[in-house]
Every structure is written in structure tokens, then in C-alpha cells.
Amino acid sequence: MSERLERIRARIADALTPQALDVIDESHKHVGHEGARDGRGHFRVRVVAEAFRGKAPLARHRMVYEAVGDLMQTDIHALAIEARAPEDAV
Numbered sequence: 001m002s003e004r005l006e007r008i009r010a011r012i013a014d015a016l017t018p019q020a021l022d023v024i025d026e027s028h029k030h031v032g033h034e035g036a037r038d039g040r041g042h043f044r045v046r047v048v049a050e051a052f053r054g055k056a057p058l059a060r061h062r063m064v065y066e067a068v069g070d071l072m073q074t075d076i077h078a079l080a081i082e083a084r085a086p087e088d089a090v
Contacts, residue, residue, distance in 0.1 A: 015067035040077035
């Protein structure tokens, strides 16, 4: 796992204590994209956490963005989020 992926994973794990967490680097799909020129990457996060129970999708996404914090300025250009409570997980 890359150092960047590990940083993202650690931040989310520390903040949300997920039951399941996948962080996927999709940067290779965006080579040449304007937003990829500064070196930040495109990532997909799939997370199942008790912390999402009873929260609307927008609130769940905000929780993930809060967890990654300043990595949005240094490591992440785009973040696709699938955030589910345990009862929503398939």
C-alpha cells in the first residue's frame, strides 16, 4: 500500500472506527486531467461505520471529509465516497 493511501486510511480509521474500510487509488484513470497536475490523487473510499447510523448521506460525507482534513490540500484532489451504516451495508 502506498504511503498516501496509508495516510488516508489511517485518518478515516482513527476518526470513524469503521467496521469495513477500502481506500482505492483511481489516479491512473485521471492522468492528464487538469486537477491531477499538482500531484494530488483521485481516490474512492468505501466505509461502513456505526458513526453513520441515523445520519443523512451529506452528513456522512462531511464526516469523511473532516476525517481526512488537510489531506484534501496536500494529497487528495478528488474523493468519491460510499459511506454506510452497518444496517445499510450490502
